[in-house]
Amino acid sequence: MPDAAASRGAGADGYTGRVRRTQVRDALVLRRSPLPSGDVVATLLSPTGTWRAIARKGRLPGGNLARLSLFHDVTVQFWRRNDDDLALITQVQLNGALAGLARPEAYPYAHLLAELADVLTVEQPVDERCYTLVASGLRGLHAHADPEAVGLAYAWRLLALAGVAPDVRACAGCGGEPSHLWIPAGQARCAACAAGVGGDRDADEALFLGREALAELDALVRGPLASAVHHPPVDRARHWRALRRFVRWHVGHVRALEALPC
Amino acid sequence: MRFPAPLVTLIRELGRLPGIGPKSAQRLAFHLFNRPTSDVEALAQALLDAKHGLDRCPVCFHVKSKDAPLCAVCEDPRRDAALVCVVEQPADVLAIERSGAYQGRYHVLHGVLSPMHGVGPDELTLDALWARLDGIEEVVLATSTTVEGEATAMYLARSLHEHGVRTSRIAYGLPVGGDLEYADEVTLGQAIAHRRPF
Numbered sequence: 440m441p442d443a444a445a446s447r448g449a450g451a452d453g454y455t456g457r458v459r460r461t462q463v464r465d466a467l468v469l470r471r472s473p474l475p476s477g478d479v480v481a482t483l484l485s486p487t488g489t490w491r492a493i494a495r496k497g498r499l500p501g502g503n504l505a506r507l508s509l510f511h512d513v514t515v516q517f518w519r520r521n522d523d524d525l526a527l528i529t530q531v532q533l534n535g536a537l538a539g540l541a542r543p544e545a546y547p548y549a550h551l552l553a554e555l556a557d558v559l560t561v562e563q564p565v566d567e568r569c570y571t572l573v574a575s576g577l578r579g580l581h582a583h584a585d586p587e588a589v590g591l592a593y594a595w596r597l598l599a600l601a602g603v604a605p606d607v608r609a610c611a612g613c614g615g616e617p618s619h620l621w622i623p624a625g626q627a628r629c630a631a632c633a634a635g636v637g638g639d640r641d642a643d644e645a646l647f648l649g650r651e652a653l654a655e656l657d658a659l660v661r662g663p664l665a666s667a668v669h670h671p672p673v674d675r676a677r678h679w680r681a682l683r684r685f686v687r688w689h690v691g692h693v694r695a696l697e698a699l700p701c
Numbered sequence: 702m703r704f705p706a707p708l709v710t711l712i713r714e715l716g717r718l719p720g721i722g723p724k725s726a727q728r729l730a731f732h733l734f735n736r737p738t739s740d741v742e743a744l745a746q747a748l749l750d751a752k753h754g755l756d757r758c759p760v761c762f763h764v765k766s767k768d769a770p771l772c773a774v775c776e777d778p779r780r781d782a783a784l785v786c787v788v789e790q791p792a793d794v795l796a797i798e799r800s801g802a803y804q805g806r807y808h809v810l811h812g813v814l815s816p817m818h819g820v821g822p823d824e825l826t827l828d829a830l831w832a833r834l835d836g837i838e839e840v841v842l843a844t845s846t847t848v849e850g851e852a853t854a855m856y857l858a859r860s861l862h863e864h865g866v867r868t869s870r871i872a873y874g875l876p877v878g879g880d881l882e883y884a885d886e887v888t889l890g891q892a893i894a895h896r897r898p899f
Contacts (some may be wrong), residue, residue: 470817471847471849474719474720475719475720476719476720478720500846500876500888503885505885506885506887508847508848509847509848509849510848511848533885533886533887536886536887538851540848540852541848541851541852541855542852542855543852543855543856543859546814546816546852546855546856547816550815550816550817551816551817553817554816554817694816694817694818694819695816695817698816698819698821699816
């Protein structure tokens with residue numbers, strides 16, 4: 440169903456006279472915070488962006504609002520008064536439960552995609568493709584035999600969509616064969632240029648990856664997504680290291696990324 | 702208009718409690734203001750007693766009185782020591798106890814795995830669980846049926862199999878007294894997948 444944020448009805452609140460609008464929106468549950476009162480505050484990613492809502496008694500098992508589980512693809516009906524911080528969810532329809540995301544080999548990467556999508560879309564105008572990409576990534580993690588490859592490819596692709604992925608096709612200094620990822624500039628450098636700007640091998644700001652790894656990184660960022668997933672990098676630990684340092688510099692502290700064992 | 706400083710402090714402190722927003726905190730503060738002094742003193746004393754008189758059981762991490770060496774369940778010799786039920790929070794122990802259907806012991810994790818909240822295996826009470834596995838024949842995984850609870854249960858099941866301990870998971874299914882038509886798809890699917898001979 441397209442996200443039309445369709446207004447199903449509007450009317451005056453019986454107590455205050457303020458206008459109340461009921462809307463329906465597709466969403467992915469990025470975060471879910473259960474409250475002791477039995478309510479659930481959810482951070483949702485829709486084609487229009489990230490938003491927060493509260494589901495009253497959402498912790499009760501078996502109820503309509505219990506479908507608001509982490510990573511679920513849902514269609515929610517909600518309403519919000521003009522001065523409310525949080526929308527109030529009244530109905531949830533489940534479009535896809537991804538049980539495979541609870542597997543220990545997929546779970547950390549699902550958290551990574553969700554947290555990355557959340558931090559990349561805070562107070563930012565959101566490209567509708569972000570929603571599609573995260574939905575696709577979560578389904579990939581659910582179904583694919585190699586969730587790590589899916590997580591790595593989609594994490595770099597999310598950064599690319601947010602406009603912060605590196606351009607590593609050639610040395611940004613001389614146009615030569617690159618060997619280092621110059622993290623602050625999001626560019627690649629050859630060994631000579633990296634040394635010239637103060638970067639030694641594995642120094643703080645210039646990370647040595649080598650020609651092959653940089654080509655793999657370019658494929659992760661810019662190549663066809665299916666190919667990036669089906670032909671993952673050979674030395675994945677090196678790519679996770681690069682991703683972790685790149686994200687720390689350009690995005691900030693992403694706990695799910697720091698918690699990854701690799 | 703400005704509230705007096707003690708009232709502002711009370712509203713702020715009440716507002717720090719989970720599930721209490723600024724409006725609720727204000728309502729509670731005025732409610733307390735209107736109660737007799739003896740009621741408020743009894744509440745304050747109960748809060749202090751609970752804070753100073755409670756501790757975690759060193760074996761199962763359930764709530765216990767500070768004076769007692771172990772919690773009531775761990776101290777009870779009639780409990781089956783070979784059966785341990787793993788739950789997320791102390792409130793889950795109380796819920797299972799209310800059912801009256803379980804006679805084993807417990808282990809409280811005090812959380813679930815959630816990398817985006819910085820909760821990994823080291824943040825849970827897993828080391829203590831591995832340390833008490835001697836003599837345990839079965840571990841019942843009774844974490845919530847949310848994605849986080851399911852992921853924690855799967856992680857535990859794999860680790861416990863490596864320790865050579867039999868595991869079981871609480872059953873999924875329909876709530877008693879509910880109509881099939883109103884059950885959600887996931888619950889109904891699980892209920893059919895885990896049906897039993899009848």
